[in-house]
Amino acid sequence: MVDELKHALLRYTRAHSQVDGVTATSVRGFxxxxxxxxxxxxxxxxxxLVCLVLQGRKQVSLSSGVSSYAAGETLIVTGNVPTASRISQxxxxxxYLALALDLDPNVITDLVLSEHVASSSQAAHDTSGDLCDALRRLVMLLDRPESLAVLKNGLIRxxxxxxxLGRQGHAVRNLGLPDSHVRRIARAVAILRADYAQPVHIERLAAAAGMSRAAFHQHFRAIxxxxxxxxxxxxxxxxxxxLILSKGKLLSQVAFEVGYESTSQFSREYTRMFGRSPVKDKQTVSER
Known part of the structure; x- marks a missing residue:
């Protein structure tokens, strides 16, 4: 089953992508x-999201620490979190072969409300084989659009x-609870993603999460x-x-577009985060 999934993934990526890296599919978030x-x-x-590594190895740094994922291992992320990752093998x-699917809180809500087996009181099971089989069938349908349109929603469900039902089922379940802290903070995160270049108004974010300012800060950091x-x-x-790596814009333009008024502050914070200055990254683009 795993070999069949690998072959299907390779066949699709080689047909639909000209370069190494990520290939978006016709299934949203897949x-x-x-x-x-x-x-x-x-x-x-x-x-x-859920990410299944099929071949090679990936190193991922989350707030909980650094982990390495090899063939057959699954990474499940249940919050909007910053990550630093690299393909190490x-x-x-x-x-390196892998696939990832964004988790849909609405699907989870429906399952939690309609299936007693999704209750947090149930013992966790090893569902990796079942998960792999469902993902295999989804990949196999990507080049069969008529069948994909009929079967896609059922496979995602x-x-x-x-x-x-898996070992991280409780954390996944929280994504589907409409009033969970995860879902409420997600509403604030959606605003930040849409308006990241604008000044932050904490009151607006806290109101979107339905929390007091103090509770919002506490739960935002926890998640x-x-x-x-x-x-x-x-x-x-x-x-x-x-923007720098893909379009080679002037650094002052980039800084302004993402919300910085000071290019020197932008350069300092960029270097601190990425370990190299924006000037060096721009030079890398110019040398290609």
Missing amino acids: YLFQRTTPSEVEHTVVNP ASAASP EIHHWLL TSLSPLQFQKQLRLIEARR
Whole structure:
């Protein structure tokens, strides 16, 4: 089953992507990864997701520490959290292969409300084989759009079902509880993502989460590991690096676009986060 999934992933990525890296699919929030060389550290703020490594190895740094994921291992992230990750094992003969699916709180809510087996009182099970099989069937349908349109929602629901029954089922379940702290903080995170270049108004964020200012700060840090201002700073710097590496814009333009008024402050904070200055990253683009 795993070999069949690997072959299907390779076939799809080679047909739909010209370069190593991530391949977006026609299923919203579903991504395939194939890389033939180790990568540099990549910083991002991820949505709640499940990632299954099929070949190679990936190192991921979260607030809880640094972990390494090898073939057959699954990473489940249940909050909007900053990550630093790198593909540590990959080659032309044995490329890094993985897939990831954003978790859908609405699907989880529906499952939690309709299935007694999703109750947090149930003992956790090893559902990795069932999860892998459901993901395999989803990948196999990507080049069959007519069938995908009919079966996609059922497969996504099945994937969430197996996650709820798995060893991190309790954390996944909290994503589906409408009044959970995770869901309430997610509403504030959505505002920060949309308006990351604008000044932060904590009162607006706390109101979106339905919390007092003090409770909002406490729960925001508990879930994301950062304060709202630190979270916004990471969003700004991650977008700034994307602009520099992909478009080669003037650094002053980039700093202004992501919300900085001072280019010197932008340069200091960029260097502190990524370990190299924006000038060096811009030079890298120019030398390509």
